[in-house]
Every structure is written in structure tokens, then in C-alpha cells.
Amino acid sequence: MKRRILVGGALAVTAGLALAGCSDDSPDKAAKADKAAGKPELKVAGAFMPEPVMDTMASGFFTVTNKGGADKLTSVTSGIAKKVTLHSTKGNAMKEQKSFDVPANGELDFARGANHLMFEDLKQKPKQGDKVAVTLHFEKSDPIDVEIPVKAATYNPKPGKHTSH
Amino acid sequence: MRKKKLLAAAMLAAATLTLSACGGGDDGKKPVADVSVESNGDKAATILDKPFEKPDLVLTDTHGKKYDLRERTKGKPTLVYFGYTNCPDVCPLTMSNIAVAKKALPKAEQDKLQVVFVTTDPERDTPKALGKWLKAQDTDFIGLTGDFDTIQGSARTLGISIEPSKKEKGKVVSMHGTQVIAFSPKTDAGYVLYGEDTTVDDYTKDLPKIVKGATP
Numbered sequence: 028m029k030r031r032i033l034v035g036g037a038l039a040v041t042a043g044l045a046l047a048g049c050s051d052d053s054p055d056k057a058a059k060a061d062k063a064a065g066k067p068e069l070k071v072a073g074a075f076m077p078e079p080v081m082d083t084m085a086s087g088f089f090t091v092t093n094k095g096g097a098d099k100l101t102s103v104t105s106g107i108a109k110k111v112t113l114h115s116t117k118g119n120a121m122k123e124q125k126s127f128d129v130p131a132n133g134e135l136d137f138a139r140g141a142n143h144l145m146f147e148d149l150k151q152k153p154k155q156g157d158k159v160a161v162t163l164h165f166e167k168s169d170p171i172d173v174e175i176p177v178k179a180a181t182y183n184p185k186p187g188k189h190t191s192h
Numbered sequence: 193m194r195k196k197k198l199l200a201a202a203m204l205a206a207a208t209l210t211l212s213a214c215g216g217g218d219d220g221k222k223p224v225a226d227v228s229v230e231s232n233g234d235k236a237a238t239i240l241d242k243p244f245e246k247p248d249l250v251l252t253d254t255h256g257k258k259y260d261l262r263e264r265t266k267g268k269p270t271l272v273y274f275g276y277t278n279c280p281d282v283c284p285l286t287m288s289n290i291a292v293a294k295k296a297l298p299k300a301e302q303d304k305l306q307v308v309f310v311t312t313d314p315e316r317d318t319p320k321a322l323g324k325w326l327k328a329q330d331t332d333f334i335g336l337t338g339d340f341d342t343i344q345g346s347a348r349t350l351g352i353s354i355e356p357s358k359k360e361k362g363k364v365v366s367m368h369g370t371q372v373i374a375f376s377p378k379t380d381a382g383y384v385l386y387g388e389d390t391t392v393d394d395y396t397k398d399l400p401k402i403v404k405g406a407t408p
Binding site for chain 2: 077080083084085086114121122123139140143145146179180181183186
């Protein structure tokens with residue numbers, strides 16, 4: 028038992044270290060701590076939707092980077108689908124998630140084989156070259172509109188990115 | 193003393209975690225934690241020292257007809273994958289990768305290659321639903337559905353563990369296999385595995401060897 032507690036403690040400490048290690052510019056730790064507690068500063072990049080097989084279901088991916096305090100992605104809406112849900116992939120099973128954390132000075136990453144958006148009941152089948160408009164809703168930040176480009180069904184910019192297993 | 197050692201080990205582990213967390217952008221690099229699992233470097237294919245026997249699997253195809261896997265694919269290069277059609281990401285990615293790579297083969301070899309998709313969600317994947325989904329990717333893909341226990345049993349003989357679809361908070365959760373297994377036309381044994389990170393380029397490079405039963 029004692030061992031477990033110890034390891035847990037050490038990991039918690041290093042989680043902090045990891046954050047510090049990842050953020051770049053300012054060496055001023057105090058300022059950084061302030062920032063981490065403050066307003067989130069979100070940016071969305073690398074969005075894509077692989078061309079779906081049918082008009083019943085599609086997936087979407089992107090990365091949210093945060094240069095401020097912690098936030099949460101709480102929902103996604105789109106005119107193209109009746110429903111958009113958030114999913115993680117764990118142990119080869121898809122699980123719907125209520126929200127995804129956007130860590131302070133960190134990023135929330137969606138990638139093939141890992142976190143993904145699931146679009147259900149599409150109005151039409153998006154084709155490669157199309158753009159799908161979605162709105163990302165956050166707990167603290169204002170909603171962000173994203174135009175997601177539709178790529179080939181086989182598009183996978185970061186194979187091997189799903190580190191969850 | 194022991195305490196110290198433990199802590200040091202944990203720190204070390206966390207240091208590696210940090211590295212992989214920061215290296216967000218670099219493509220193709222395996223996460224540190226996976227290295228011990230995938231020991232064959234950059235190659236997508238895992239060649240099995242002890243090949244799998246082709247499962248003795250009799251199910252229903254997308255035309256509603258009985259399909260005997262061993263009988264129908266005997267002496268033919270065959271790829272087998274376990275997945276389900278209500279899967280937005282990995283299942284269509286895997287099948288599309290194979291579909292695109294297959295089209296790069298000479299016509300005669302395209303005809304030889306058997307691609308078999310076995311559903312892990314037979315309740316929702318009726319022959320008709322399965323047929324519609326597969327046809328949208330490649331008209332020659334074979335889709336099999338039937339009794340879940342039969343499907344689970346044959347997946348198990350290939351080292352693939354699947355659970356029946358279950359309802360969680362009104363949502364159906366289904367599972368897909370992580371691997372595509374290639375069976376040799378020479379021995380009918382499953383001799384190569386492809387994980388879900390396998391890209392369309394990997395398949396395009398390897399399929400010409402797989403159709404001959406050669407080692408990719």
C-alpha cells in the first residue's frame with residue numbers, strides 16, 4: 028500500500044513538471060502560475076474530417092492549444108449533423124464523453140484512433156474538398172467557429188499519435 | 193532507502209512522459225511507452241514467428257448466404273479484420289486504407305486478394321447494413337455477420353479480444369479489433385499482423401508481397 032501512495036505522489040509532482048516543461052517562452056515561474064489560474068487562451072488548429080463512408084456517420088479531429096488557464100470543451104454543434112458527440116477510444120471501445128479538459132498551458136488533441144468527434148445523422152455526405160462548419164463550445168471561453176476541411180477517407184496526419192493505450 | 197529508489201524511478205518514468213507529451217508535432221514517431229510492444233522499428237507489419245491457423249468460421253455474408261471462411265479463401269491471400277459499421281474512425285480508416293492500397297495492385301492480383309470484414313456488432317450489422325457500408329468502400333469486400341459467440345471465439349483464436357456491444361446510458365458501445373491479419377495463399381496461415389497505425393502507404397507497399405505469400 029505504502030508503495031502505491033508514494034508513486035502516486037511522485038506522479039502528481041511530475042505532472043506539474045510536465046506542464047512547465049511544455050510551455051516555452053517566459054522563464055518567470057510566478058507569472059506563469061498566474062496565467063495558469065487565469066483566463067484560457069484557446070486556439071484551434073489542424074482540423075479535418077475524413078470523408079465518411081456513408082451519410083450516417085462521420086468523424087472529426089483537431090487540436091486545441093491553450094496558452095492560459097484550464098478550460099473544458101463541453102459540446103460541439105454543426106448544421107451538417109443532427110448530433111455531434113465527443114468520444115474517446117479506450118481499449119478499442121468508443122466511449123462517449125461529456126466533456127474534454129483543455130489543460131492550462133497545454134493542449135487537447137483529437138487524432139485518429141484516439142479522441143474524436145462523432146457526427147450522426149448527416150444532412151448530406153461530405154465529400155473530399157468540402158468544408159464543414161462547426162462550433163466548439165467551452166466552459167469558460169467563448170464559442171469558437173471552425174471550418175473543418177474534408178480530407179480523403181485514409182487521411183491520417185499523425186499515425187501513432189494515440190498514446191492512450 | 194527503498195523510498196528513495198521508488199521516487200527516483202517514478203520521476204524517471206515521468207521524465208519520459210514529459211518528453212512524449214511535448215513532442216506533439218513529430219510524425220511517425222512511436223510514443224516512448226509503445227516501444228517495448230512494437231519492436232520491429234518503422235515497419236507496419238509484424239511477422240509472426242508462430243502463424244495463426246485460419247479460424248474455422250462459418251457465418252452469413254452480405255447476401256444472406258452461408259460463408260465458410262476456410263473453404264472460400266483456401267489458397268487465396270486473405271486479409272481479415274474485426275470491426276463494426278457504426279464506428280466513425282478506426283473501422284472505416286482501416287477498410288479505406290486497404291481499399292485504396294488494393295487498387296494499386298494489378299487487376300489479376302486484386303481479384304485474388306480476399307478482404308473479409310467480420311462484424312463485432314452482429315445485432316446492428318445485419319447482412320444488408322454491412323453490405324451497404326462495405327460496398328461504399330470496395331464492392332468486392334466480404335462482410336460476415338452471425339452469432340456473436342462464434343465471432344468472439346474465432347477472434348480469440350487470432351489473439352483478438354472483443355466483448356459484445358453493450359448499452360451504456362442509452363448509447364451502444366461496440367468494439368473493434370486492433371489488427372488486420374494477413375493469411376498466406378501458400379500456407380493458409382495468418383502470418384502477418386497490421387496494427388491500427390498502419391497507413392495507406394504501408395499497405396500499398398506490402399500488399400504486392402502479401403498476395404504472393406511473401407514476407408513484407
